[in-house]
Amino acid sequence: MDVDRSTPEALAFRRVYQLVADRTAPARELEELTSSTLGPPPRSPRRAWPAAVAAAALVLALVGVSTLALRGDGQPMGEQAGPTSPFVVMADPAGVLGPDARITAKSESSDAFADGGAEMQMWARESETGLEQAVAVVTGASDDYLSEVADFAGPSETIERNGVTLTRFLPDPQSGSETTEVQWQGGAGSTSLLIARGLSDDAVLEIAVAVALDGTAAGAVPDGLEPVYDGDQMLAPPAGVILREVVYGAAAGYVDLFSFEGWAPDQVGFLLRSGEARRVDVNGRPGVLTPTGGSDWAVVWTDGNDLTFAVESGDVSTEELLAAARSVRSITEAEWDALVADPGDASGGSAAPSSDPID
């Protein structure tokens, strides 16, 4: 079944969205708008502002690119130290999004996976166009956890190799997936998942068997693949996760900055599925730059311990996004608390606290 629509939660979603639909005004103004846009220019000043925004977007984007190009006398912004605190903001949102950049949302929330955590290993080989070959292995995850991160959409087959029973999920052309996924049962009812792209079937199965028997893929990974994360990355530990988020919006687009405390980059598994994803350096830490759909891109990296950072964007270039990631800076906990508590920032206040970086 695609999805269970009979649960209480599903029914509640239906009722709320029905309410939304019932109370949404007919789109007659839009019809007038489009008629006029496709014919004569729009007359209503209220409806004309998005056109100005659209025209300004290109200018702002160019300003942003110029600003980035000039920053640091040509030195990449990544030369500065990266954040080691979970309380982070963008150092220069106006430099990425333009002078109208502002914080449009910020939040702090906690989450926990009662079914415990898992560990991840990842290797990759890059080409000029992206991740040519890559493999990530998540071990020790519960089925519930894997149901969140795995696709399992395509056909599957069961394979016995070296005494290990493997289930291989083949690439699903209908979903556009280009990856092979292999799953097997580990100890204590846990499940392991391997996601690979660009590797031969034999190589994939050999890696899976190596992890199942030895706990590490290091000896089975083909030459040329370099470690991105090698066994020390915990995914969603049972202690829980604190998610902090600041969204910067502007006419040119938006940048979404996340800080995950107690969370490692399970997103990296998703990133592997995109051939356009590639490794990047974020202030000396390995990161991944990847498309996340539409015009959105993301950069994900960790501080090497239990902090993971992610910067997501819409409508800004990947160069700008990477510059934004490298410019992320820490603030104090007190400054963070003040930022989250201040309702003014979400409605047009300053784009970032004015304190100096603490890193």
Next chain:
Amino acid sequence: MGTLPSEDNGDAMQPIRSPACGEDVNDSEIYRKHKDDLVRFAASLVGSDGAEDVVSAVVLRTLARRSLSSLEEPRAYLFRAVLNQARSTAGRRTPPARVFETPHSPPPSEPRPEVIAAVMGLPLRQRAATYLVYWADLSIAEAARLMGARPGTVKRYLHLARRSLKGVLDGR
């Protein structure tokens, strides 16, 4: 119950043309075909009051760059653009009170206010996923295509959203 028109509505059959060659008729048709769905989708993201502004911004910004008929999949493009626009201009959370201010007590058939608040307080992409799958009855693959996300990502959004709502429905 909302059911969005299926994708076999001719989008794929529309000719790919340059923006300069008589785009008015086709653009109007494309827009009219999808506008109600787009406005409702936007309303689920930013609330009823701001929905039209979001869609108008998207349509005008798109038309400033290219004709709708030049898009390979205009419907999916516009849905993704609405989602991006909602994130860009309104942030990820919408104050529930503004969306559902009512002069009367909700009838028994309506969701409890805390349920409404919980749904409309979800992160934007979780709302988009639940709207498309649970209200619009799209498959996960279809919702993923409209959101410009992978099916596995949509599954995760749904899981997180259900978990958030379960606590509210259970009275926790």
